[in-house]
Amino acid sequence: MSSCCLGGFKWDGQPQGQEATLNDQGYYVTGSNSDVALLVIHDLYGWTFPNIRLLADHFSAEVGATVYVPDFFGGEVLPADIINNPAEWAKLNLPEFMQRNSKDVRKPEVKAFAEFLRSRHRRVGAIGYCYGGWAVFQLGAARAGGQPLVDCISAAHPTFLEKEEIRGVGVPVQIIAPEHDPQFTEELKTYAVTEIPKLGVPFDYQFFPGLHHGFSVRGNRENKAETKGMERSMRAAVCWFKEWLAAV
Template sequence: MSDDCCKSGFKWDGKPVGREGTLEKNKAYITGTNKDAAILIVHDIFGWTFNNLRLLADHFAREANATVYLVDFFDGEVLSQDLISDAFEKGDQEKMKQLDLPAFVGRHSKAIRGPEIFACATTLKSQYKKVGAIGYCYGGWGCFQLGGKGKNLVDCIAVAHPSQCVESEVDALAVPTLIMAPETDQQLTPELKAYCNKVIPTLGIPYQYDYYPGLVHGFAAKGDPNNPAQKDGLVRAKNSAVVWFNEFLH
């Protein structure tokens, strides 16, 4: 995950209506009451306490009629939103040193956090008839892996501006897949976008690729609702995920 991929940020207003609990050994924000359909959200660098993602979880619970789990996959570590903003958006080099993104990513690598993501999905699959997963930035690779051949853990996945994804994870996809891709993204590069659009249609799975012109990495979770173009992207991405989950979870 490059430094540039987390620059876009905005704190939404609103109060989440769910509750805090656990899934497996991980803390989780849980919202919704459906006993048949569940959605696992794999968060971005802002973590499970990020208000924007909790508000999105509430949207999915209401509009996709599911019980939604936004799980802590950073082992209790929560980065300050102000620290991230100062480091990336204001270019504060001292704050960038404090953030130490390479060390942070190392503590939460695929090898370390992947087993937790799979354990949570396994538990949900044992408790619900249908399970979907959606990942933002950091969470994208986790959803790609959950949707891989032979895993049988989720019924569909959606990813918005995913990071750390590799071609082999694309090759292995075996469940309905939605990709929400901004025009400018240092992680979902033009080459990786082209690879997805070349390979996934050959895999025999439902596939939808949504393109967001003029928007950048982070738009679906951190866009500014006071900016008309960014607000349009936020609403479109939320609605697209809702339609996707309604189609494949019910």
């Protein structure tokens, strides 16, 4: 985990959804499609980060899904206002934060929420940003018998993703990959584009030259290149979910 997971920009806009709880776990929900759901798994700034909720609103409107952004940090939230203040980052104890929110700690919650969505909706997709990237790959893992936890996934500049998770995917998978990314490294990029086509699942690899880790959820709207990249990444994800969540 590095500074690339904290830097960026907070977007203007007012989220249109509402908050609810599931077994004391908070979540943001927007939309009213009882048939199709999209699970959005947040980055390091958590489920209250305005940008992630604005993205959820966008997906709800464009995909036509009910979109959920659960809290997978146990009620803990990094303050969004530190996003442009590196001096504040040094005050955070990220190793302890990540220990409290490790894969082993949060994986059961991620799985349980996906099962909740599967019980309520006919089609379920998942998209993960940064921290959420590893989680959607685990949700999209091939399962011996039975229905998969989700029907398709997208991962934008995933963090903590491992080769075993990449080669284990069993549903249509999209990767949104910036050129510069110390988390989704060149080695992992090469592994993904080499191994996933061998798995027999639909695969969409979206490459963004010149852009950096975190651009699709914390990009600078005043920077032309980042704005174009953000817009393209949103269009790509919308098209992906329209295709695979509308399938019978």
